[in-house]
Amino acid sequence: MRHIISIIVENKFGVLSRVAGLFSGRGYNIETVAVGPTLDPEVSQMTIVTNGDDQVLEQITKQLNKLIDVIKVVDLTEKEFVERETALIKVAPPPEGRAEVLRTAEIFRARIVDSSPKTSTLQVTGDEKKIAAIIELLKPYGIKDLVRTGKVAIARE
Amino acid sequence: MKISGAEIFLEALRREGVKVVFGYPGGVVLKVFDVLYDEKEIKVVLSRHEQGATHMADGYARATGRPGVVLVTSGPGATNTVTGIATAYMDSIPLVVFTGQVPTKMIGNDAFQEADIVGITRPCTKHSYLVKDVADLAGAIKEAFYIASTGRPGPVLVDIPKDVFLDKAEFRYPEEAKLRSYNPKYAGNKWQIKQAAQAIAKAKKPVIYAGGGVLLSGAAEELRDLAEITQIPVTLTLMGLGGFPGTHPLFLGMLGMHGTYQANMAVYRSDLVIAIGARFDDRVTGKVEEFCPEAKIIHVDIDPTSIKKNVHVDVPIVGDVKHVLRDLNTMLRELKEPWEAIRKAWLRQVAEWQAEHPPAYEWSDEVIKPQYVIEKIYDLTGGDAIITTEVGQCQMWTAQFFKFNRPRTFLNSGGLGTMGYGFPAAIGAQMAFPDRLVIDIAGDASLEMNIQELATAVIQRLPVKVAILNNRFLGMVRQWQELFFGGRYSSSDMTGQPDFVRLAEAYGAVGLRAEKPSEVEPVLKEAFRISRPVLIDCVVDRYENVFPMVPAGKGNHEMIFGQEKKSSERGLRAVG
Ligand SMILES: Cc1ncc(C[n+]2csc(CCOP(=O)(O)OP(=O)(O)O)c2C)c(N)n1
Numbered sequence: 001m002r003h004i005i006s007i008i009v010e011n012k013f014g015v016l017s018r019v020a021g022l023f024s025g026r027g028y029n030i031e032t033v034a035v036g037p038t039l040d041p042e043v044s045q046m047t048i049v050t051n052g053d054d055q056v057l058e059q060i061t062k063q064l065n066k067l068i069d070v071i072k073v074v075d076l077t078e079k080e081f082v083e084r085e086t087a088l089i090k091v092a093p094p095p096e097g098r099a100e101v102l103r104t105a106e107i108f109r110a111r112i113v114d115s116s117p118k119t120s121t122l123q124v125t126g127d128e129k130k131i132a133a134i135i136e137l138l139k140p141y142g143i144k145d146l147v148r149t150g151k152v153a154i155a156r157e
Numbered sequence: 158m159k160i161s162g163a164e165i166f167l168e169a170l171r172r173e174g175v176k177v178v179f180g181y182p183g184g185v186v187l188k189v190f191d192v193l194y195d196e197k198e199i200k201v202v203l204s205r206h207e208q209g210a211t212h213m214a215d216g217y218a219r220a221t222g223r224p225g226v227v228l229v230t231s232g233p234g235a236t237n238t239v240t241g242i243a244t245a246y247m248d249s250i251p252l253v254v255f256t257g258q259v260p261t262k263m264i265g266n267d268a269f270q271e272a273d274i275v276g277i278t279r280p281c282t283k284h285s286y287l288v289k290d291v292a293d294l295a296g297a298i299k300e301a302f303y304i305a306s307t308g309r310p311g312p313v314l315v316d317i318p319k320d321v322f323l324d325k326a327e328f329r330y331p332e333e334a335k336l337r338s339y340n341p342k343y344a345g346n347k348w349q350i351k352q353a354a355q356a357i358a359k360a361k362k363p364v365i366y367a368g369g370g371v372l373l374s375g376a377a378e379e380l381r382d383l384a385e386i387t388q389i390p391v392t393l394t395l396m397g398l399g400g401f402p403g404t405h406p407l408f409l410g411m412l413g414m415h416g417t418y419q420a421n422m423a424v425y426r427s428d429l430v431i432a433i434g435a436r437f438d439d440r441v442t443g444k445v446e447e448f449c450p451e452a453k454i455i456h457v458d459i460d461p462t463s464i465k466k467n468v469h470v471d472v473p474i475v476g477d478v479k480h481v482l483r484d485l486n487t488m489l490r491e492l493k494e495p496w497e498a499i500r501k502a503w504l505r506q507v508a509e510w511q512a513e514h515p516p517a518y519e520w521s522d523e524v525i526k527p528q529y530v531i532e533k534i535y536d537l538t539g540g541d542a543i544i545t546t547e548v549g550q551c552q553m554w555t556a557q558f559f560k561f562n563r564p565r566t567f568l569n570s571g572g573l574g575t576m577g578y579g580f581p582a583a584i585g586a587q588m589a590f591p592d593r594l595v596i597d598i599a600g601d602a603s604l605e606m607n608i609q610e611l612a613t614a615v616i617q618r619l620p621v622k623v624a625i626l627n628n629r630f631l632g633m634v635r636q637w638q639e640l641f642f643g644g645r646y647s648s649s650d651m652t653g654q655p656d657f658v659r660l661a662e663a664y665g666a667v668g669l670r671a672e673k674p675s676e677v678e679p680v681l682k683e684a685f686r687i688s689r690p691v692l693i694d695c696v697v698d699r700y701e702n703v704f705p706m707v708p709a710g711k712g713n714h715e716m717i718f719g720q721e722k723k724s725s726e727r728g729l730r731a732v733g
Pocket of ligand 1: 604
């Protein structure tokens with residue numbers, strides 16, 4: 001099963017590699033990881049998406065908690081949460097496809113953040129389904145490049 | 158007043174009460190060795206290899222319970238400690254390993270003797286520091302000792318660049334280490350402990366399975382209380398030996414791959430397994446589904462990641478063994494069950510198993526049986542010695558035939574199984590206890606992995622003894638090849654081993670040899686009389702095997718037995 005884990009860590013060098021090493025050392029895969037500062041400059045927040053059965057996840061969570069620089073670990077999958085991801089998609093549609101690309105962007109509330117004579121770059125934010133859907137729709141028009149931030153997630157109150 | 162990083166280092170060690178540093182110098186740590194040169198209180202033991210230094214610190218830590226301290230240079234000095242660190246990590250031994258590093262500005266440039274030792278050791282340390290500013294040095298050292306020795310202990314590495322040793326700062330040593338993200342919990346959950354007490358009261362066929370956690374937490378007395386109150390038999394893991402008296406009537410011996418028949422059968426048939434400071438290692442459980450198929454499991458461990466890692470647990474208790482057992486024993490005493498009467502049938506069954514296959518070996522008048530050497534060491538010392546072992550058959554026979562009655566008297570590499578551990582560990586233990594008899598029971602091949610430390614023992618005037626069970630084979634490898642590879646001894650024949658007596662003499666130590674069974678006792682007696690390092694070359698039966706044995710992948714009840722079936726009177730009497 002897919003799990004989204006939110007981790008609060010000390011903002012120190014080497015923390016990311018400790019967390020990543022814990023996954024790789026056990027042959028667990030990280031699907032996405034996003035890291036950023038929090039309101040407290042000494043503390044960072046990581047959102048990790050990973051796969052595994054309940055037993056694997058229980059081990060991962062316990063092992064993460066055991067790392068000295070980890071302050072808190074929450075498996076959001078057990079809770080109500082909101083998740084978002086941003087993707088930048090560069091398309092190079094043939095002239096007759098340009099209008100269609102703009103229409104698709106509009107439907108998905110994507111913004112054109114850059115354009116050149118031959119390409120347009122769209123920025124889209126949403127949950128996993130939305131990102132997957134827009135990629136699917138844009139594919140026929142020639143996706144030249146695709147960059148995703150990885151998920152960030154937050155618990156609902 | 159500002160002092161140099163090297164002086165801060167020294168002052169911090171003093172504050173931590175460090176008595177001995179095991180180390181080896183090199184370019185980037187010259188300043189700190191220079192400061193140590195005038196130091197009176199802290200002794201520096203110069204090893205002959207950084208791996209040796211690390212195992213010495215480990216042996217010191219296992220024998221005393223205090224963290225062992227290592228100081229080495231950058232690059233190769235640091236990488237040479239890796240096996241020692243991994244050995245300590247697997248057995249949860251507190252070490253603080255200081256490595257020099259190239260100057261801060263050069264880190265990452267592939268500078269001369271640069272190694273990313275923090276990166277290399279990340280998976281085998283409890284935590285690590287790269288100190289980039291002299292102002293952070295004292296705090297990092299304080300935290301390193303705190304982390305190494307609290308909770309589930311383990312090795313901590315502190316990497317210190319050359320310029321940090323030279324730079325100056327005010328010395329401010331924190332009173333205590335406070336980490337918001339690390340607060341080991343010692344007391345167990347009361348409600349869970351009550352569940353455990355109730356399960357124990359209900360059980361008909363309970364067995365205690367205890368491991369190294371008992372020793373790490375200093376809970377031998379509490380474990381004994383638990384067993385005696387409830388009349389539950391106790392089996393120990395390799396790492397747990399010494400945590401419960403080896404001569405106690407409730408003691409079943411070691412369990413697992415080379416455990417006793419009674420211990421493995423008792424667990425296999427039990428209806429309640431009380432796992433204490435043990436982690437269901439695969440060498441202990443055999444085929445895990447058949448370890449204790451009919452039992453409920455209570456598991457006490459300070460490390461939550463150990464619980465439910467390999468087996469389902471009915472009553473998990475996260476906490477320090479000593480704390481938890483105290484609470485548990487109090488509750489059990491209050492229950493006032495007629496424990497002896499309840500336990501009669503079960504203990505009778507256990508005794509039957511013991512009678513069926515007692516530990517034994519076939520005696521010979523011509524050739525020395527390795528087990529006999531161990532029995533003799535036990536007889537002659539009355540068990541009052543610190544025993545280390547190397548890895549392989551020598552280790553298993555020691556676990557089977559020496560009776561450890563006291564904690565911290567059996568030091569061996571259980572988790573990693575590091576050949577070459579025993580001898581430097583014996584040196585470390587002897588540093589801590591100069592007046593005790595310290596003996597490494599060694600395989601000839603393992604000993605060679607750190608034989609260079611004989612120089613250290615001689616120079617430090619440490620009277621360590623090494624009893625070599627010299628079979629001129631990688632004995633344990635040969636045993637597996639005999640049993641599972643049709644006797645094809647590929648790369649396991651060590652014929653051509655050096656003359657260990659002359660080798661000892663070359664180092665300035667004493668070498669003795671026993672070639673016949675009748676020579677074992679006099680040679681051992683002589684060795685124990687000599688107050689210098691002695692290598693005792695016991696030329697033993699080359700083809701002796703360790704039995705009983707659970708073949709890999711089998712259940713523990715499917716043990717195979719060897720020559721013991723043909724045991725002569727002598728053999729049985731010797732070990733019965
Ligand atoms: C560093 C290391 N390399 C290899 C092994 C694999 N191994 C386990 S036991 C053993 C043989 C040990 O031989 P010896 O020290 O002579 O002891 P014996 O088994 O003969 O008592 C080997 C090679 C190991 N445990 N450690």
